[in-house]
Amino acid sequence: MKVITLVGARPQFIKAAPVSRELRCHAYEILVHSGQHYDSVMSDVFFEELKIPSPDYHLGVGSKSHGSQTGEMLSQVERVLMDEKPDWVLVYGDTNTTLAGALAAAKLDIPVAHVEAGLRSFNRRMPEEINRVLTDHVSQLLFCPTDTAVRHLKREGIHEGVHQVGDVMVDALLHNRQLATERSIVLEKLDVEPKGYILVTWHRAENTDDPVRLTSIAAALNALDRPAVLPLHPRTRHRLEQAGLTLNNPKLQLLPPVGYLDMLQLEANASLILTDSGGVQKEAFLLRVPCVTMRDETEWMETVEQKANRLVGADDQAILQAVDEMKVDFDHVRPVFGDGRASRRIVEILANQT
Known part of the structure; x- marks a missing residue:
């Protein structure tokens, strides 16, 4: 074959x-x-x-x-x-x-x-x-x-x-989770404590190419009052520069995109994940980390139905409210993947x- x-x-x-x-x-x-x-x-x-x-x-x-x-x-x-x-x-x-x-x-x-x-x-x-x-x-x-x-x-x-x-992402995660723990030093590099930060990912075209959504999400990130880490996608960085927007929250650490092992380590040790990525929503679910999704819909409705993920769109106040409120009892979340x-x-x- x-x-x-x-x-x-x-x-x-x-x-x-x-x-x-x-x-x-x-x-x-x-x-x-x-x-x-x-x-x-x-x-x-x-x-x-x-x-x-x-x-x-x-x-x-x-x-x-x-x-x-x-x-x-x-x-x-x-x-x-x-x-x-x-x-x-x-x-x-x-x-x-x-x-x-x-x-x-x-x-x-x-x-x-x-x-x-x-x-x-x-x-x-x-x-x-x-x-x-x-x-x-x-x-x-x-x-x-x-x-x-x-x-x-x-x-x-x-x-x-x-x-x-x-x-197949379950296969990948099971194969690489221990490897990430052993090899990644990203938490030490960033000087963040396990479960002491929010992980943010933000790259989807609907959120970067729409000036209203771009501005609103930037406002939410600038208003976060807890430590947060954002590996910034090249598209997002470019769109922010074009719009004259800056992310100047001292609690928000910006870094370049990271490799898979570093990303797994960041996801697994976050207290909450704020994202617009389909794959990251699912990895948050598999790693038993609460997720807030900056979209109006998702391909992974199973994560929402089990209340491990909340859809909030791009409104800055809705994002901040969900970040404050989101808690998940993973003992009552079924494995579905x-x-x-x-x-x-x-x-x-x-x-x-x-």
């Missing part, structure tokens, strides 16, 4: 690592990096820390408008697929890389397997929502992380090739289909 795995953004590196480990025991994998995340702190460090093999192809597409980026990826991925003629193309999540890989394969009649299929925010203004919906509808195998994802696909008429395998064996199930299903 010959499989092309296509990745390009930092969440995909994390998801692909456990699947690739399993896949290379049973198949020939060709790893293609689109270059969507391309600098060392957003890409190289993840390959090093997660022991992901070097890409066989690096397309170097880089940062562009959505249409230009997706179009260039589509053209370059098509050339790779025509040369390599794989049995499967394996794509992850909901980025432009995901959609470009799925479309290129579908046009060449190469079957597509989508990891993290069936997620829906029901907000078509999000580029990620368009990417995930279209990818699901051209995929032959749909690997769902939860029962909710399976139900979403059924409502859209997708019944064949759907498998509830669990969440699987048992850490999703990667094995994915590879077994792929092998049985070939």
Whole structure:
């Protein structure tokens, strides 16, 4: 079995690592990096820390408008697929890389397997929502992380090739959590105490490209009265500079994006996580850390339904109120994302289909 795995953004590196480990025991994998995340702190460090093999192809597409980026990826991925003629193309999540890989394969009649299929925010203004919906509808195998994802696909008429395998991010977290504890010294570098700070992540386009939401979130962060740490995404930094906004709260430590092990350590030891990231919401849940999400909707409604996560939008007062009020009794929170064996199930299903 010959499989092309296509990745390009930092969440995909994390998801692909456990699947690739399993896949290379049973198949020939060709790893293609689109270059969507391309600098060392957003890409190289993840390959090093997660022991992901070097890409066989690096397309170097880089940062562009959505249409230009997706179009260039589509053209370059098509050339790779025509040369390599794989049995499967394996794509992850909901980025432009995901959609470009799925479309290129579908046009060449190469079957597509989508990891993290069936997620829906029901907000078509999000580029990620368009990417995930279209990818699901051209995929032959749909690997769902939860029962909710399976139900979403059924409502859209997708019944064949759907498998509830669990969440590969559970696999990644279980594999790397102890490693992060042993290797990361990020808490010492920042001089913060375990459970003595809020971890903030903020990068989603709906919150950075909308001036009203950008200004409101900045106001909330400047008003935080507890120690907080923010690894600042390049997009967010750029948008703040363009808008003439500054984050000048002395209780808020700004730092560049961090690697996966440092991020796990920061997440696990936070008293609360304030985020607009889908993956960070889920990792907070798995690490039993209360989460406040600066969005109007989420793909991970299971975390909200169990009251481990609260949606607050971008209003500064709503954010600050939720930060003050959010408490979670994790003894009453059910595990819903699987048992850490999703990667094995994915590879077994792929092998049985070939």
